[in-house]
Amino acid sequence: MATNEQERASSREFWMQAAITYxxxxxWIFLSAMVIMVNKYVLTYAGFPFPISLTLTHMAFCSTLAFVLIKAGVVETAHMDRSTYVRNVVPIAALFSGTLWLGNAAYLYLSVAFIQMLKATMPVTVFLVGVLLGTEKYSALYAANMVVVAVGVAAASYGELNFNVLGVLFQAGSIVTESFRLCLVQLLLQARGIKLNPVTTLYYIAPACFAFLCLPFSVVELPKMLKTQEAWQVPSGWLLLSAVSAFALNMSVFLLIGRSSALTMNIAGVIKDWLLILLSVTLYGSPVTSLQLCGYGVAFLGVCWYNYQKLQGARQQPAPARPLDVEKQALLSPTQRGGRE
Incomplete structure (x- = not known):
């Protein structure tokens, strides 16, 4: 009798934990998709074509909320002296601000669907930057995977009906800065045992990002905003929704990393990418050709095989405990991580 009760209790606990994880x-999928779709709406359809200003509102909101949570004692902070902050955090913040600015700017010229296809090149750039900075070892097999991904994305680009060179350059810049950021996180933070949860990450990085973004804002966008005051409006409700969603996305990434394996996160990322393509076609009428889908399918298979190899390698060579699981974080696309639009 006691055994049956224990089995039932164990079964209830299993299903409860499974329900929480899923x-x-x-x-995470919902918030990630919401941030991207709302940003696209704000920049393209709401009469506010200012990606730097949009990113500044995110950084200001996240900085303020993180400051309040830490000062109120809701979240513990990691103490960091000025020297450590300048040498280790500021370079990461500079790259992060570039990632967000350039990534948001791409929405002015490209569809969400095509941007998601271009993001499939992230493993290629992370691998190349990792080899350059010494965080990755060169492998002919990995390099062959990267060629497959690059060919698939090239085919998807060739099939894009509304191809825009400037938009592709913005998105490529975002991918490159994000690749360098990921590698520097591993080199500058994990290697020194600095542990940052999502709130403390925003507490330290978001203000620096805000400061970095003020320079291009004052040079690029502010003169345009002043010159065309009657041609644009501030969609305050949409901006607030975008900022709240971005902050919530940071929290959901932390929760997901804590309860899921890298493989589960990768599968969830695939579902999110295909969902965004579908939403882009359904809500914004983005044209997607058969050649694009075939090319993206090839790139997708290359990325899956690359991730599988990385996971197999991680299992064969157990690493010591680290403050943050880089492998899990690297499997998430840039818009799925911290702000991470």
Missing amino acids: GYIFL
Whole structure:
């Protein structure tokens, strides 16, 4: 009798934990898609074509909320002296601000669907930057995977009906800066044992990002905003929704990393990417050709095989405990991580 009760209790606990885990996955997919779709709407359809200003509102909101949470004692902070902050955090913040600015700017010229296809090149750039900075070892097999991904993305680009060179350059710049950021996180933070949760990450990085973005804002966007005051408006409600969603996305990434394996996160990322393509076609009428889908399918298979090889390698060579699981974080696309639009 006692054994049956224990089995039932164990079964209830299993299903409860499974429900919580899949709830976190659904929440992360939902928030990630929401941030991207709202940003696209604000920049393209709401009469506010200013990606730097949009990113500044995110950084200001996240900085303020993180400051309040830490000063109120809700979240513990990692103490960091000025020298460590300048040498280790500021370079990462500079790259992060570039990632967000350039990534948001791409929405002015490209569809969400095509941008998601271009993001399939992230493993290629992370691998190349990792080899350059010494965080990755060169492998002919990995390099062959990268060629497959690059060919697939090239085919998807060739099939894009509304191809825009400037938009592709913005998105490529975002991918490159994000690749360098990921490698520097590993070199500058994990190697020194600095542990930052999502709130403390925003507490330290978001203000620096805001400061970095003020320079291009004052040179690029502010003169344009002043010159065309009657041609644009501030969609305050949409901007607030975008900022709240971006902050919530940071929290959901932390929850997901804590409860899921890298493989689960990768599968969830695939579902999110295909969902965004579908939403882009459905909500914004983005044209997607058969050649694009075939090319993206080839790139997708290359990325899956690359991730599988990375996971197999990680299992064969157990690493010591680290403050943050880089492998899990690297499997998420740039718009799925911290702000991470």
